[in-house]
Amino acid sequence: MEQADRNQLNEAVNQAFLRYLDTWLRKRDAAALHDLNGPLVHGFGTGANESVYDPDEAREVIERDISQVPEPFEYAVRTAKVTPLCTDVALVAADIGIRNTILAQGQELALDHLRLTLVFRYIDGAWRLEHLHGSFPATEPDGEEAWPLQALEDRAAVLQRKVWERYRAQEAARQCEEGQASTDALTGLPNRERMDELLHREVAGLNGQSGALAVILIDIDHLNLVNEGLGQEAGDRVLADVANILRDRIRVTDALARWGGGAFLLACPMTDGLEAEYLARALRRAVAETDFGLGFPLTASFGVTALQAGDTVPGLIRRAERGLRQAKEAGRDTVQVVCREEIVPG
Numbered sequence: 001m002e003q004a005d006r007n008q009l010n011e012a013v014n015q016a017f018l019r020y021l022d023t024w025l026r027k028r029d030a031a032a033l034h035d036l037n038g039p040l041v042h043g044f045g046t047g048a049n050e051s052v053y054d055p056d057e058a059r060e061v062i063e064r065d066i067s068q069v070p071e072p073f074e075y076a077v078r079t080a081k082v083t084p085l086c087t088d089v090a091l092v093a094a095d096i097g098i099r100n101t102i103l104a105q106g107q108e109l110a111l112d113h114l115r116l117t118l119v120f121r122y123i124d125g126a127w128r129l130e131h132l133h134g135s136f137p138a139t140e141p142d143g144e145e146a147w148p149l150q151a152l153e154d155r156a157a158v159l160q161r162k163v164w165e166r167y168r169a170q171e172a173a174r175q176c177e178e179g180q181a182s183t184d185a186l187t188g189l190p191n192r193e194r195m196d197e198l199l200h201r202e203v204a205g206l207n208g209q210s211g212a213l214a215v216i217l218i219d220i221d222h223l224n225l226v227n228e229g230l231g232q233e234a235g236d237r238v239l240a241d242v243a244n245i246l247r248d249r250i251r252v253t254d255a256l257a258r259w260g261g262g263a264f265l266l267a268c269p270m271t272d273g274l275e276a277e278y279l280a281r282a283l284r285r286a287v288a289e290t291d292f293g294l295g296f297p298l299t300a301s302f303g304v305t306a307l308q309a310g311d312t313v314p315g316l317i318r319r320a321e322r323g324l325r326q327a328k329e330a331g332r333d334t335v336q337v338v339c340r341e342e343i344v345p346g
């Protein structure tokens with residue numbers, strides 16, 4: 001988390017904490033306090049009362065607590081430390097000076113000190129209480145405090161590390177899943193959906209600038225003959241090999257995707273129709289000159305087009321498809337460039 005984000009989070013959680021204290025201890029307002037809670041509150045008592053409460057149970061605990069001592073508590077925040085656990089969870093360890101007497105298990109108990117450990121979670125646009133642990137530290141016979149603040153802070157540091165580790169692992173898993181969902185497993189290339197998104201982004205930003213983007217649609221010729229003659233696995237190998245041939249010969253700024261079946265789509269930014277045609281010819285040659293170990297030559301056909309004013313992504317793709325169709329009709333193993341309506345033979 002960036003330092004500026006951390007500062008902003010600390011401030012927002014601190015405000016939520018102060019509002020919670022004021023509502024709970026000074027105002028003793030059960031309804032308002034209930035509104036500051038999250039959907040589940042953990043802890044929320046001291047010692048034996050600690051549990052996980054749903055909203056109705058939490059409301060009951062709050063009302064009981066306030067009905068037992070309706071008078072405002074005099075308190076002063078001595079220290080309050082906010083520790084962000086991740087972007088939407090934060091822990092507050094606080095030391096509160098307090099003057100009051102409560103009835104605990106039939107006995108009057110004079111309070112002068114309250115230690116709080118609270119967890120707030122950002123839910124529906126507000127930091128809401130999710131966990132509350134309160135303790136009234138007693139002085140041990142040796143004069144040492146039973147729960148010194150340093151011990152609470154040490155525990156918070158351990159908790160923070162553990163939550164961050166878990167959060168990072170979850171983020172990494174989520175990003176990995178997203179990557180897998182948009183990658184073609186056979187070739188390792190981005191899939192059609194990802195390329196489609198990229199094209200929409202590119203085309204929207206380019207506004208039909210001439211020479212700003214070219215698109216090449218590539219289709220392996222007679223892939224069905226490889227599948228039928230040598231089996232699906234041989235067809236798969238051909239697909240992966242062609243993907244590698246293409247990948248090895250394009251610029252880092254170009255984007256190559258598996259478009260479906262035996263087809264690939266290549267998007268080349270800062271490339272006009274002529275440059276794209278040269279590239280397509282070089283790629284055609286590279287495929288035709290490769291020995292795929294099939295016992296017969298393998299070729300591919302290419303449809304090329306370039307961005308023009310007023311283009312949409314579907315329009316651009318349709319022109320590349322038209323080029324590819326023309327290339328297949330012209331006998332395959334060839335390149336056809338389509339600029340708007342006219343076809344420039346390759």
Ligand SMILES: Nc1nc2c(ncn2[C@@H]2O[C@H](COP(=O)(O)OP(=O)(O)OP(=O)(O)O)[C@@H](O)[C@H]2O)c(=O)[nH]1
Pocket residue numbers: 186219220221222223224225227231232233234235236237239260261262328332
């Ligand atoms: N091995 C393999 N074959 C695939 C895969 N996806 C599609 N195919 C096959 O690729 C072939 C593509 O067919 P078409 O593009 O219509 O025709 P083609 O045989 O390549 O001949 P052209 O007219 O030259 O395109 C079909 O036989 C599909 O079953 C795949 O992931 N692996």
